[in-house]
Amino acid sequence: MVSEPTTQLGIIVLILVVGFVSQLIAEKTEIPSIVYLLSFGIILGPEVLGVINPSGFMSYLEVLVALSVAIIVFEGGINLDLRELRHLSRPIFGLVTVGVSVTFVLASLITFLILDLGLAVSMLFGALITATGPTVTRPLLRQIHVEEDISSLLDFEGVLNDPISALLAVAVFSMIVSGGLSLTGLHNFVAHLGFGIFMGLVGGFGMVYFFKLADFDERYIRFSSIIFALAIFISADYFLEETGIMAIAIASIIVGSHDFRHKEAVLEFKEDVSIILISIIFILLPSLLGFNEIMSIIPGGIIIVLLILFLIRPLAVYLSTLGSSLERNEIGFVSLIGPKGVVPAAMATYFSLQMNDGGTILGLVFLTIIIAVIFTGITANRLAEYFDVIPMEMVIAGGGGVGGTLARRLNNRGENVVVIDQKEELGEELRKEGIRYIEGSACNKKILEEANLSRTKYLVAATNDDEANLMACQIAKTKFNVDEDRIVARVNNDENFEAFEDLGIRSMNPDLSSAVMLENLIERPEIFNMMEIGRKGDIVEIEIQNEEIIGKKLKNICGPGIEKCKVFPRESLIVLVKRKEKDLIPHGDLEFQKGDRLTILGKEKAVQEAQKIFQEPQKE
Template sequence: MLTLDLALILSGILALGIGAQWLAWYLKQPSILFLLLIGILIGPILGFFNPDETMGDLLFPFISLGVAVILFEGSLTLEFHEVKSHGRVVQMLVSVGVLVTITIVSIAAYFLFEMDPKIAILFGALVCVTGPTVIVPILRSVRPNKNISNILRWEGIIIDPIGAIAVVLVYEYIISGGSGDHALLVFGKILLVSILIGMIGAYLLAQLFKRHLIPEYLRNVFALAYVLLLFSISNHIEHESGLLTVTILGVALANWPKFEKDDLLDFKESLSLLLISVLFIVLAARLNLDSLLSIGIPSLILLAVVMFVARPASVWASSVGSKLKFNEKLMLSWIGPRGIVAAAISSLFAIKLAEYDLAGTEYLVPLVFVIIIGTVLIQSLGAKPIGNLLKVREASDNGVLIIGSNPVALKIAQSLRDSGFDVVMAHNNYTNISRARMEGVKTYFGNPVSDHADRNLDLIGFGHLFAMSMDRELNTLCEINYRHAFGKKNIYRLRYNDDNSKKNERQERNDYWQSAWLFGEGINYGKLASMIANNAKIKITNITDNYSYEQYREDNKNYIALYMIDKNGSLKVFSSETGENIPSGTKIIALVHDPENKKNIPNDNPANKGQKKLKTLADKEKKIDD
């Protein structure tokens, strides 16, 4: 019966964790809030789950191995060239900004809670990390301008492993003794063992993968077993060196020349998601509400210091000499929620440091949880009004993700780019994607509905999808995949065949998911290709009180209206669901044929020379799709 109860408890926690992740996805909010809420609810509030009693001696190894995998997965994303490629402000935030944050928070914690200086520094290191899992949902909700979005997103991605390294180094220094020649010797031994095992381990794994000595189907699980084995061996050789070892291992592999880590990252991200979902509920269930309440007013003062002193100081110190405006710096100062690394590592270190009898160790977990809950809740709720007040929010998500790489898709992408909108063309046709990149259009080469796309396609600020591939199935998959992110009303499909009289069963099933026709019911690839091949131009026309949309249509007999820009600068797409009422102050962007070339166009005849060229390129794309 006891085994059955334990199995039921553990499977229930797993179900609740994945349910919390789904709820976070559905509501577009940070998952950490729901995980912590569930843990606190079933643990200290209702008393359904006591991790220490239920898991017994397995609790500590479970947390340790879970944190090891999370640290390895995070450090596997730290590519040094990425740090250099995202601007000086990002580089400063993940270096100077980290030091400023640690210094200010450590001093505040030391005086407010009379912590041991080493514990205060460890706490400062724990709460210097933001992280993409808490930043991205806020950015998608708030829609700050490009400068702010890019800085915050890349800061969150890069600072995650850097903060983890800082935390682990401080921890290793503490357990080494923290002062005196003996302590430095122990710390040096920990560093030496971690670096040696981490680097040698990275070399061996890279060679095994590059020489294809591990079959594809075994690579992910082999890497998992390898990481956990190195973690345990390192701890056995030198006490508590394992976390630093797996962190160094991950950073080394991330920057190892030609090491194929994409599949490994996919697997590790899925595993980390599973571990985080369970780990956070377990950690939250261990919280002592009395200790959480006992820190009271000083914890709120510390939260205020983190939000209104440390974060602004970090931003201002990191943006000296940059082109950021004053209001942009204020917005960057507001958004800095803490997340996964802080909660996971603080709970583990609180258990490990209990035997060292250092003042303030008991405050680590409750204080970290106060900082996490406070920053995520307050900054999430306040980000929109603060953004409106500072006038740094975009009017709407105007970016466009175009699926496909044919010449018509490229022409539309160039037009959107020239109109000032973010646009990305995503497809797996290397030749066409390369051509688009040469034309100055942002591109993504690969399958738009893959795990790799989920990780590498930056869609913050994007709100529209144009399914323009010649492959109907790919269009349908993309419509389904991105429907939740963009909303059905912002997803459009280009028609490329007028003959709808004969449909097979698969096409009828696809029609169930089909969105509005791009550019209108009667517009298809053939018409667009014909006009483009015969030198039709993209033209912008202002609709005013003196020049209505009705008059515009009378004056332009041979045109295809593509999209419009309203007086607020928002993108509105012409589709099969567009009404006839176009208000004054709107700019219409249309593909218009020059009347001098009209004689060269057989209006709806797709058999002209120019269109045949475009059709050939499109057919090549379709062959690759097939």
């Protein structure tokens, strides 16, 4: 007879296998894996196949959920960098204050009116579904490619809303247990919130200080990051229950906003661990759900969920982003992306075990999670296309020496880069650095469609095969209507230059270009020491996109990085302004016009700072 530990271990292995399969299917179908994880959890649970019996896991399910929440929230926060997101401070603050408040009040109200659960229980449901959760948004954003600001905004909302939702739910639950609504619950919420933030600040800065001082091997840094994350979570919960989520969220954002040795290794390790834990949790928790608990709240429950998704969420986002720099299309997209994650599921499970009518809350929360995740997972890509929040990308054919180096440089500059190559090992390296990689031939129309070539900013044909480069350029021009001034190519054989010129494609030869660069290093050493060849500086040519700059004089422009609208980034210089067919030498009284193209030279960071002034609207 098989022992119980062996049976449970076998189920865990099965869950991991199912999680792995779900990830593979998700990658092929471009539908987030959580849709499949939830489906498999229900199918494998007692209500269908009965393979997974949650009663066998109840003794340590709460510990497993707590561990998972700590690691998942930490993984979500450590990928965020406050230094790069100051211009999003207003909508972020709005979503975690106004957004949470509007969602809580309106969701509680419609639940009370439609299902007549009682005001306190309705408020508990309203508190639980204010969370959007990194457990869903992060995997979702990995599989759809939207503008970086939108992705960061949804990330921040998810990381911060999870602990706020948990604390709000605990405050409401304490009022239910005490027998009625009172100021005690509000006091508990404020106290828990404040203590969680305090513990997060202490733990986060402590972790940063340790990582900067520690002279450890990469593997020890990864291991110690797990220890720190769990220690912060458990310490906060030990002193004041249910504050661990807030503490770990704040700590992770602090760590993500600082640089330290082996940071990339920590990020990569956390992401792998997080994927495993998400697979386990989203298969185990749905198996707790009974169909009776769902059927008892239909059709009222479905009406509530639809109102939350298509009325309350859009209204909350709209009110949260009033006066922000977000465009209407960006607000529209964010308003329809509001999936619920593991925190409301875990908290609902916990409360249901301690309430007489807990099954109703559990069923309603899971119904919300299932509908929201499935809707968001299936429609996210289409919504991104409809609201035009998919950024124009740099498509590079060939990820070898030249193409790979170019991809990394453009990626570091903040461009959205897609690399096409047929070598699997190249893909592994580039994906680790956050660069999107498509395995296949750039001469294949379907591969180019997958790279979204019709929306490309530039196509760079950089393989070591001139025939392949020429073919990719031809397909781009004829099949995807890419203008020839947005196509550049590498020519490996000088004899093939003419073929590219006949097609109207700008091209270069690496050997010849290297010789020219070496010649300039000899004859013009000072300027080339400052430029890319010395890795100390940069030179870019950009078109003015910030409409607030148009009509202003050079001496009066202001934006990110400019002190009191007077001081231009000191280590950068506008060396040329191209206006239609004219080349203008810039001076203080030069008034910028629409369509002006600027050439900016200087130190790399200063050039990036100056570039933002002309390409981003001013942020308050």
